[in-house]
Amino acid sequence: MAVASAQGGYLERPRPSGLADVIDIILDKGLVIDAYVRVSLIGIEILTIDARIVIASVDTYLRFAEAVNRLDIAQNDGSQGLPELMEGMTEGGAKSKTKGAIGGAKEKLGLGDEDEGDGGGRRRSKSRARNREDEDG
Amino acid sequence: MGEVHVYGVVAASERPEITAAEVRRIAHRDIAALVSDVESGQLTAARVLRAHWQVLEQAGAGCTVLPVRFGTVMAGDEAVVDEFLSPSHDDLAARLAELAGKVQLTVKGFYEEGPLMRGVVEGSPAIARLRARVQALPEAAAYYERIELGRLVAAEVERVRERDTALVLQRLEPLALATSHEAAATLDTAVNTAFLVERDGIERFSGAVGELGRELQGRMRLRYVGPLPAYSFTGEDTPAGSAAWA
Numbered sequence: 001m002a003v004a005s006a007q008g009g010y011l012e013r014p015r016p017s018g019l020a021d022v023i024d025i026i027l028d029k030g031l032v033i034d035a036y037v038r039v040s041l042i043g044i045e046i047l048t049i050d051a052r053i054v055i056a057s058v059d060t061y062l063r064f065a066e067a068v069n070r071l072d073i074a075q076n077d078g079s080q081g082l083p084e085l086m087e088g089m090t091e092g093g094a095k096s097k098t099k100g101a102i103g104g105a106k107e108k109l110g111l112g113d114e115d116e117g118d119g120g121g122r123r124r125s126k127s128r129a130r131n132r133e134d135e136d137g
Numbered sequence: 138m139g140e141v142h143v144y145g146v147v148a149a150s151e152r153p154e155i156t157a158a159e160v161r162r163i164a165h166r167d168i169a170a171l172v173s174d175v176e177s178g179q180l181t182a183a184r185v186l187r188a189h190w191q192v193l194e195q196a197g198a199g200c201t202v203l204p205v206r207f208g209t210v211m212a213g214d215e216a217v218v219d220e221f222l223s224p225s226h227d228d229l230a231a232r233l234a235e236l237a238g239k240v241q242l243t244v245k246g247f248y249e250e251g252p253l254m255r256g257v258v259e260g261s262p263a264i265a266r267l268r269a270r271v272q273a274l275p276e277a278a279a280y281y282e283r284i285e286l287g288r289l290v291a292a293e294v295e296r297v298r299e300r301d302t303a304l305v306l307q308r309l310e311p312l313a314l315a316t317s318h319e320a321a322a323t324l325d326t327a328v329n330t331a332f333l334v335e336r337d338g339i340e341r342f343s344g345a346v347g348e349l350g351r352e353l354q355g356r357m358r359l360r361y362v363g364p365l366p367a368y369s370f371t372g373e374d375t376p377a378g379s380a381a382w383a
Contacts, residue, residue, distance in 0.1 A: 013343050014242050014363035019190050021362045024319070025243065025331070026190055029368035030206035033143065033221050063324070064294070065287035068254045068268055 141172040142185070143209045143217060144192045145366065146229050151200040157191030163214050165222035168229050171196060172217060175210060197366035201237045203229065204368045232372060239314060239333050240364035244305065244346060246328035246357045248294075253356070257293045264289050294324075301327050301357065308349055312342045317369040327357050331369035339364060 019026075147153060149164045155171070162169040171192065189207045196202040211217050222229070258265050267286045271279045302318070305328045310316050313332035320329070334342050343361070350359040 014339065014346075014361045019187060021360065022190065022243070022365065022368075023186075025365070025368045026186065026207050029371070030204040031146070031371040032206045033209055033211070033225075062283055062287050064290040065271065065283040067250055068258060068264070068286065068290050069272060071251070071254045071258060 140175040140210050140212060141214065141217060142175055142188070143205045143211055143221070144171040144173070144189060145196060145205050146170055146203040146222075146233065147196060147200055148233055153196040153199040153202070155192055155195045157195055158188045160192055163217050163222070165218050166226060166230075168222060168226065168233065170205075170217050170222055171202070172211075172214070193366045193368075197240070197364070201233060201239070202366045203233055203236060203371055204366045236333075236367050236370065238336050239367060239370075240336055240339065241331050241367045241369055242313075242334050242339070242342060242346075242361070242363035243331045243365065243369075244309065244328060245326065245330075245360045245362070246301065246305065246353065247323075247325045247360070248327050248357055249355065250325070253294065253297065254290075256297065257290055261289070261293055264293065298327055301353075302330070305330065305349060308345055309342065312338060312345055315370055319369070328359075333367055333370045334364075336364070 142158075144160065147162075147169055149162075149167045149169045151169070152162070153171075158173045160171050160173050163172055173188070173192075186207065193202060193204050211221065258268060264286065267282065267289065271282045271286050274282065276283075306316065306318075309330075309332060313334050315333040317331040317333075318329075319331060332342065346359065346361050350361075353359065
């Protein structure tokens with residue numbers, strides 16, 4: 001996926017998007033024609049996609065606590081990155097909430113191949129699907 | 138005539154080259170909708186989503202396109218005219234005119250954990266003390282202390298995030314016509330902002346992003362995506378108070 005990053009070198013030019021880079025924009029932005037026109041057809045899948053992650057706050061706090069406690073290790077080898085923290089979030093205690101929703105949506109979307117290399121880059125912390133559905137209904 | 142996916146709206150004089158899907162134009166006066174027939178049979182969200190993204194990307198490469206929200210399906214060509222293009226004509230034409238020659242550039246920043254956490258501990262004696270106490274206790278015994286520690290860290294990270302967002306906006310906002318501040322998507326998200334920029338201004342804007350990226354290196358990774366159709370500047374979801382779009 002061609003995405004500019006400061007580490008790889010450069011931000012001198014914007015890069016064309018990979019789908020994974022813009023999925024939040026695509027799902028949430030754009031002109032709404034009419035609530036009633038929208039989607040009998042793919043509504044169910046949209047709900048699935050939009051079930052992007054709800055992190056219980058307690059769980060979030062525990063992860064932050066782990067991150068700050070890891071600091072000594074990080075100072076020594078410099079290798080701990082927040083992406084690893086994010087990986088931990090989906091693999092660890094939050095599995096039922098996060099891995100399920102995101103993993104499911106990604107499988108459905110076939111995003112796996114494009115989405116590597118950036119552990120938690122685009123996961124979302126809230127779902128607007130429910131609201132939207134309520135308004136639309 | 139069956140249902141159609143509606144991707145976006147362009148000026149009727151534009152004929153963008155689109156290969157991602159069997160896209161047709163439905164023109165009404167000086168504007169036209171880009172649509173494709175809804176295929177019968179198995180539809181997967183993945184295919185529909187990819188098509189939506191690619192059609193708008195290809196359309197946006199050649200001309201100004203007003204993106205329609207993903208997943209919009211209308212009853213047929215007549216419905217596109219009667220229920221969309223015709224009643225909204227003046228508004229759509231005005232928005233298209235406003236967006237002419239402009240693109241969206243999105244800048245996302247993600248924190249590096251080590252430097253972020255080090256800053257948090259060094260900046261807050263309360264966090265440093267609680268952290269020392271938590272580390273001295275067995276994990277199970279320190280459950281509530283860990284939650285409290287995490288709560289303090291989260292609040293501190295939020296403060297850092299606000300400061301960094303302000304820095305990024307201070308540097309980039311003057312080079313953009315409008316700004317749309319998106320929600321922090323993940324715990325490690327530092328910044329997530331869409332900028333509306335003149336095509337002619339991309340180079341200057343990129344220079345500023347590059348400079349910012351070098352300054353923040355080691356502390357934050359920037360991702361710089363675009364040029365995109367102006368998804369975040371269609372007049373929907375524009376956060377109140379942003380320097381936006383009227």
